[in-house]
Amino acid sequence: MLSDQAHANELTGRFPRQAFVSIVIFCVLWEIMSRLSPSLGIPPFAIPSFVRIGESLMKITPLDVIVTLARVIGALVLSFVGGVVIAMGMYRSPSLENYLHPLVRILMAVPVVSWILFAVLWFRGVEFRIAFVLIAVCGPVFLVDALDAMRGVSKDLRGMMRSFRPTAFQYFTKLMFPAILPSLITSWKINLSLAIRVVTIAELVGAVTGIGHQLAVAQELFSVADVFAWTLVLVVLLFLLEALLVRFEARVLRWRA
Template identity: 25%
Template sequence: MRQAHNAQARGPRLGRLGWSLISLLALVGLWELIALIAQSRYMPGPTEVVQVMIREAEAGELWGNIAATLIRVAFSFVVAMFIGSAIGLALGRYPMADRFFDTWLIFFLNLPALVIIVLCYIWFGLTEVAAITAVAVNKIPNVAVTMREGARSLSKDLNEMAHVYRFGWWKTLRHVTLPQLVPFFAAAARSGLALVWKIVLVVEAFGRSDGVGHQLNIAFQLFDVPMILSYALAFIIVVQIIEMAIIQPLIARATKWRR
């Protein structure tokens, strides 16, 4: 019975993988077709882009710039998740604080990322602190909104049960509160990673001397489209590997109790 169940579980998974590969190959084929029709240096084909990527990797430029960007992404992500989660939980648990700070939250949600980046560079100079602060400030409101909804949805019945059985604050936090917040934290983390790395590229293009964003800015000035696409594609692949190898397994482990 268990073998049959495992076989049924593997079937849809392999099916999704197969469809993903077919879809990806179709996209690459369409890209190649458009490049052949355009016959322009501003629309390179996938083969040319991959060749540029390999050349940059062999020279060491690709890995060095990706590493610099990933470090900024990691620091900004951790800061934004920690501060945003704390703010969101506080607003969700205390209605008066939520009513007072809701306008602040809406203000920062609608404040353009470019404005925050420019202001941070003006206030703190062209430094790593300014870059990380600009990215974190852009992401904190989004995390706060998601975690606020999570705090609002906490079960009062479960909290009362924990109180009746004298769980204590630590046991209640670990076994009652945090498991209920995991789906919201996971949603904030996954959307946060997608948003943070995009903002990091803008930050690097404006005021850093290394990183993927800096290289994209140089390639833009030279109208080097193959270079732009090669760095963009390489970084997308790296982010997807992080998503599948780290974030998804962690989320699956944290939500295992729900199955």
């Protein structure tokens, strides 16, 4: 559980001093281990120095970062739209929910690796394979969260809204969507880190572009420095996207006390 301070930092996007100190300690220990590794019998490439990692970072190709980012964002947007639309259908039709709910539970239980294997076996196009895996993993999360949030909309508010006789579209846009937005933003946060990890694995096995592909190349070259550098890019990318989401959340949910 997050402490109050940690929670406040997360909400404001501030970087706490303690986190900075712990990262510095880790870097110092890494550098010491890197320098001591030959005398400890560890191959030099296993724990590269920060100079070597810096060199790898300088060689990062922005195109691969952009490709991975585009795959993640594109797949998340599709998953989000599909998930929310199906959730709306399930919310409005209990019989549809009865049919789809077990299927969704099964989909959520399927391991990511199985989705990747299915994608490789079923589809030829690389982009389609990656999109398929991401949507299969992230779509059900959006769907289940949206459906739960819709069910949680207060009966009082639903009754009030209906008393003014809105159209079905107005009912969704003026009541349901704003009411479920906090849950949807939480889903985005969860799916963002999930998608970054899944896209990397998917690119690792099937793509010729993207960060996952570059990680595969680095592995073939036994370059821990390159793996470290590309991993750092992934982590920074995730933090940046999360920071954007937090800012968006603070903006659209400013009505919350």
